[in-house]
Structures are given as structure tokens and as C-alpha cells.
Amino acid sequence: MKKLNLLIVLLSVAVSATAQNKFEQDRNAIKALAGFYKVSFNYAETFSPISDYTFHDRHRSSAKEIAIIVEDAPNKIVIQHLLVMRGDSMIIKHWREDWTYEDPKILAFDKEDTWKVLTLKPEDTKGKWTQKVFQVDDSPRYQSIGSWVHVDGRSQWISYADSPLPRREHTERSDYNVLNRRNFVYLTPTGWMFEQDNKKMVRTPGEKDKLIAQEKGLEEFVKIDPKSFSYAQDWWKNNASFWKDARDIWDNVLTSNATIKLAAKVDNKLLYQKLFAANEQSVKEKWSSAKNKEEITKIINAYLIKV
Numbered sequence: 001m002k003k004l005n006l007l008i009v010l011l012s013v014a015v016s017a018t019a020q021n022k023f024e025q026d027r028n029a030i031k032a033l034a035g036f037y038k039v040s041f042n043y044a045e046t047f048s049p050i051s052d053y054t055f056h057d058r059h060r061s062s063a064k065e066i067a068i069i070v071e072d073a074p075n076k077i078v079i080q081h082l083l084v085m086r087g088d089s090m091i092i093k094h095w096r097e098d099w100t101y102e103d104p105k106i107l108a109f110d111k112e113d114t115w116k117v118l119t120l121k122p123e124d125t126k127g128k129w130t131q132k133v134f135q136v137d138d139s140p141r142y143q144s145i146g147s148w149v150h151v152d153g154r155s156q157w158i159s160y161a162d163s164p165l166p167r168r169e170h171t172e173r174s175d176y177n178v179l180n181r182r183n184f185v186y187l188t189p190t191g192w193m194f195e196q197d198n199k200k201m202v203r204t205p206g207e208k209d210k211l212i213a214q215e216k217g218l219e220e221f222v223k224i225d226p227k228s229f230s231y232a233q234d235w236w237k238n239n240a241s242f243w244k245d246a247r248d249i250w251d252n253v254l255t256s257n258a259t260i261k262l263a264a265k266v267d268n269k270l271l272y273q274k275l276f277a278a279n280e281q282s283v284k285e286k287w288s289s290a291k292n293k294e295e296i297t298k299i300i301n302a303y304l305i306k307v
Contacts, residue, residue, distance in 0.1 A: 027077065030079075031072070032155075032187055035067055038065075038221075039220065039222075041168075042058070043058065043166075044215065045213045047213065063085070064083070065081055067082075078098045079096065079097050080236070082236060092136070094136055096247075101129055103120075104125060106145060107132070107143045107254060108161075109140075110203075114259065129148060135272065137271045144181070146160075162178050162181070164178075165177070176201055177202060179201070181197075184197075191223045194219040196217035197216060200212040242292050245293050249300060257304075266303055271299070271303050
């Protein structure tokens with residue numbers, strides 16, 4: 001009996017060590033997404049069930065981007081992306097990704113700038129990471145949950161989510177209102193790849209979602225020399241506190257509402273335009289954190305629609 005008990009203890013320790021090692025592998029893979037990159041964006045529609053559908057032109061573009069870890073806690077890693085343009089002289093705050101471990105709640109996109117909080121079962125979150133993707137103004141975009149897999153020297157993560165139209169089509173398309181995404185993130189010898197299998201859907205209340213077209217997407221992040229990002233790093237140092245305050249306000253909004261619905265425009269301006277303007281004013285006038293949060297709250301509340 002003593003030998004059996006000892007064997008059980010040893011097996012328990014081995015399982016615990018393996019789980020801990022897997023957890024650290026996951027964290028290291030996520031943190032490896034940060035860095036200095038040349039990014040290429042390639043999208044092509046591949047199929048439509050509609051016989052007379054006109055396939056849209058392929059989208060191809062590239063950019064320089066820096067991805068900065070702005071929060072590194074055991075169960076949460078936050079990475080902020082910045083676009084670097086005109087050499088290194090123009091910076092645009094880009095998307096943000098929060099990675100949370102065994103998160104019991106997820107914000108699911110419905111349609112027309114509306115998201116709903118869903119509570120997940122413990123068995124559906126065990127050992128898994130949620131990627132929460134946010135817009136340039138830190139408003140929600142989409143969230144999805146999946147497992148990191150590390151095998152044969154390769155680390156990869158797959159998930160599924162609904163999202164709003166991509167930025168490249170948001171102002172050009174009105175024939176669909178939901179992008180159903182299969183997200184495939186994996187590390188490469190030169191950086192990482194964000195591969196997508198997307199379905200462009202029409203969602204109408206009380207009806208089954210209708211497929212308009214399928215699309216393949218490849219976003220390749222290739223590491224490049226950090227020396228050309230000095231201005232971007234200085235820019236972030238000067239602007240980081242404002243966006244930390246913005247994240248705090250958004251966190252309060254997202255945890256206080258079961259449904260989030262945003263107005264497309266207020267005073268004929270998009271949300272990011274008002275927040276970007278407030279950011280510039282904050283840096284210029286050296287606002288305090290309290291002043292930042294007061295102004296950010298005022299702006300965000302103007303776009304929130306009660307549901």
C-alpha cells in the first residue's frame with residue numbers, strides 16, 4: 001500500500017510539472033509575438049455559393065509594425081501594436097491583443113457594433129487562452145478561445161470567432177455584416193504568421209446566417225532591425241499613460257455591461273478620431289491621469305447605446 005501511495009504521489013507531481021511546463025511554453029509563445037516587424041497583408045476571396053457573385057479584388061499591402069508588451073502578469077499578457085510609417089516619422093496606434101488564461105467570460109460579437117458577454121463552462125476553458133482583440137481606439141473587436149499546442153518544435157494556436165467587417169472593407173462593403181473567422185497563429189523561424197479562413201456572412205434576426213463568400217488571409221510578421229523603431233519607442237513612452245487610462249476605462253465598461261452597443265458616429269466623428277484628438281491634447285497639455293480618465297469616460301459614454 002505504501003508503494004502504491006508513493007507511486008500516486010510521484011505521478012501527481014509529474015502531471016503537475018508537465019502542466020506547469022506547458023503553461024510556461026504557452027506564455028513564452030505569446031510573448032514571442034512582440035517585437036519589430038515588417039508585416040505583409042494578403043487576402044483573397046476563394047469561393048461563393050452565389051452563382052452570379054462578383055469576386056472582389058485581392059488585398060495586398062505591407063507595413064512596419066512594433067508590438068510592445070505593456071502588461072505581463074501570470075494569467076494575462078497585453079501586447080500593443082503600433083504602425084510605423086514615413087520611415088520612422090509617423091506613428092499610428094494600431095490594434096491591441098490581450099491574452100488571458102482560463103478566462104470564464106468572453107465577449108462575443110453579434111452584429112452592427114454589438115457584443116454580448118458569454119459565460120463559459122470550466123471544462124471549456126481549462127488549459128486554454130483567450131485572445132481579446134481591440135480596435136485602434138481600444139473598443140472591442142472580437143474574442144476567441146483556444147489551446148496552444150507545442151509539438152516538433154512548433155508552437156501554434158487555433159480558435160474561431162465572429163467579428164465586425166475588417167478595416168479594409170468596413171467602409172467599402174455593405175453586402176455582409178459578420179466575418180466568421182478561423183484564426184491560426186503560429187511561430188516561424190523569422191517571426192510569426194496569422195493565417196485566417198474567413199466566411200463573410202449576412203446575419204438577420206430569426207434567420208440562419210447566410211454565406212456570401214469565403215476568404216483566405218495571410219498576415220506574415222517578419223522580424224527586422226529594431227534600430228529603425230527608435231522614434232516609435234519614444235512616441236509610445238510619451239503616449240502610453242493616456243492609453244493605460246483608456247484601457248482602465250474600457251475594462252470598467254466591459255465588466256459592467258452584459259451587452260455593448262456602440263454608435264458608429266457622434267457629431268459626425270468616429271470614436272477613434274475623438275480619442276486620438278484627446279490623446280494629442282493630453283500629451284500637449286500634460287493632463288493628469290484623473291483628467292485623462294474624465295475625458296475618456298465622457299467620450300466613450302457618448303458612443304455607448306443603452307440596450
